[in-house]
Amino acid sequence: MASQALPPANLPETAAMHDRQELCLQLLQNVNASHILEILPSKIHDNGSGLFAKEAIPEGSEIFRSTPLVTCVADGRQHITCDYCFASMAPNFNGIDSMKPTFDAIAIPEITMCINCFTKSFEEYHKFECDALAQFPTAGFLTRMLYRMLAMHKLGAISDHEADALRHLWGHRGQNPYGVSSDIIVTTVTNVETLIQSELGDEKIQDLYCKVLSNGMLIKPPGEESYGGMLDLVGSLINHSCDPNTVMVFECGQLRLRSLKPIRAGDEITQTYTDLKAGVLVRRQELSIRASFTCSCIRCEVEHMIISALTTNEGFSLNDFADTEMKLINLGNQVFTYTAEQLEAALDAHTRAIFTTRPWPDTLKPIGTIRFCLARLSNNHLQAAMHALKGCLSTTNRSGPEWVDSLHVCLLYLEQFIITPGAPQFGIPDMRRFRYFFIGLLNELLMQANKVYGIGTRYTTAIVTWYSNVINTMDQPRPGEQGFVRTFSLSQAPVLMWAGIEREMGVTLTIARAEAEAV
Numbered sequence: 001m002a003s004q005a006l007p008p009a010n011l012p013e014t015a016a017m018h019d020r021q022e023l024c025l026q027l028l029q030n031v032n033a034s035h036i037l038e039i040l041p042s043k044i045h046d047n048g049s050g051l052f053a054k055e056a057i058p059e060g061s062e063i064f065r066s067t068p069l070v071t072c073v074a075d076g077r078q079h080i081t082c083d084y085c086f087a088s089m090a091p092n093f094n095g096i097d098s099m100k101p102t103f104d105a106i107a108i109p110e111i112t113m114c115i116n117c118f119t120k121s122f123e124e125y126h127k128f129e130c131d132a133l134a135q136f137p138t139a140g141f142l143t144r145m146l147y148r149m150l151a152m153h154k155l156g157a158i159s160d161h162e163a164d165a166l167r168h169l170w171g172h173r174g175q176n177p178y179g180v181s182s183d184i185i186v187t188t189v190t191n192v193e194t195l196i197q198s199e200l201g202d203e204k205i206q207d208l209y210c211k212v213l214s215n216g217m218l219i220k221p222p223g224e225e226s227y228g229g230m231l232d233l234v235g236s237l238i239n240h241s242c243d244p245n246t247v248m249v250f251e252c253g254q255l256r257l258r259s260l261k262p263i264r265a266g267d268e269i270t271q272t273y274t275d276l277k278a279g280v281l282v283r284r285q286e287l288s289i290r291a292s293f294t295c296s297c298i299r300c301e302v303e304h305m306i307i308s309a310l311t312t313n314e315g316f317s318l319n320d321f322a323d324t325e326m327k328l329i330n331l332g333n334q335v336f337t338y339t340a341e342q343l344e345a346a347l348d349a350h351t352r353a354i355f356t357t358r359p360w361p362d363t364l365k366p367i368g369t370i371r372f373c374l375a376r377l378s379n380n381h382l383q384a385a386m387h388a389l390k391g392c393l394s395t396t397n398r399s400g401p402e403w404v405d406s407l408h409v410c411l412l413y414l415e416q417f418i419i420t421p422g423a424p425q426f427g428i429p430d431m432r433r434f435r436y437f438f439i440g441l442l443n444e445l446l447m448q449a450n451k452v453y454g455i456g457t458r459y460t461t462a463i464v465t466w467y468s469n470v471i472n473t474m475d476q477p478r479p480g481e482q483g484f485v486r487t488f489s490l491s492q493a494p495v496l497m498w499a500g501i502e503r504e505m506g507v508t509l510t511i512a513r514a515e516a517e518a519v
């Protein structure tokens, strides 16, 4: 049912979602939940709401599926990705074919769509959105989501309870949500109002824009750049932690929320709003700019203590450290403007500027990311494999999406080396050992990906195909067969030694843990 006024004014502006329990129940009824959930005052911060588990949820399970209120393709991908179903013409980053959907696209001004999707989107919003966006081709994805929501509102595609819920989400108006200044918000709103000819008026559109900026989330397939953005009403109620207990997966046009660890009845459900491959200072900076808060989760507090101790021992300041980390991240972002030698020299210069007596510790972020950059730039498969392995094993955090991502990228480099090893060199373990190490890690990737993303998703299906192709070429014992765990560990030791990685940074396979528990 269409709402004529968005949103109805039956509560003060400041009322949080949990103050409207009947609305909360309606929102939760509209998602396909596998576990009982509730919306209550957040335990993490003051005033706002949060999503809570009402019953225990095991690790690696689906919590709910929801169709987002609005989705939108990412900036720069408008001409290669369908702006309705997200099918993509772009090659995916790892070249696994089953991850690449195909479609018959039609290009309309500023975006591309599958033929069938065009008809559906025309009815839902395109009728009004298309001409408006053609006059504002530089609009970023969050602004395009605002256009879309206003077009949807005009066409009656936003229900009363959705409009009501939008009203009670946090918007950070006046606090530069997503780092967007008040001036830009006003200009954007004036543009949108003229182009879409919404009858809502400045104030309500500004409010809605701030809610889009504060609650819009990225759609990011595993291991790839973001495809787009979405606003999901229940998803928007999930607060941030740098040690989150859930992950959002976008699959078949739907948001799937999955548990990353066991969640007890009464626990608040959390997700990350930031890249967990960054260190605490950069994460806090990013969260403060984009989401207007300082994270004080346990992981942040512990990491902060470690860095503070380093600053005292090594004689540099927290600001020096944050600046250097930013410089290293920028090196990684501009990786293709360097040669491997130049990148190594820049890494060395930046880190020596603060760590004068010893190298940047291997487990301190963002060294893992830089090692992957070195792997990318290496024109020698052996060097690339060594850098990638060091990058992958530089973290002690061995679960969740970041670990899946690291394992995946590392395995691509190891596979290249195994296929084209080059002339044997002194100190390199024999290829048989390398293969056992590789298949053990690939099996680990499969098990971790199933847990994080769920069995049968596009990603895990592609990993299954990869694993099946490789396993056929392997000698026995294979993962799951008697003797494999021992063979893996005998193979891992010389590989780590060759790469100069401490033995204790090696991988304990999930199947090894299961085997040990069974004894």
Ligand SMILES: C[S@@+](CC[C@H](N)C(=O)[O-])C[C@H]1O[C@@H](n2cnc3c(N)ncnc32)[C@H](O)[C@@H]1O
Residues within 6 Å of the ligand: 016, 017, 042, 044, 045, 047, 048, 049, 050, 168, 169, 170, 172, 214, 215, 236, 237, 238, 239, 240, 241, 291, 292, 293, 294, 295, 296
């Ligand atoms: C997407 S909303 C989350 C739901 C929000 N609590 C509500 O009631 O609508 C994001 C906002 O919640 C607050 N928030 C989320 N996680 C937080 C955290 N860990 N610490 C402090 N504030 C947080 C911030 O104000 C952030 O901009």
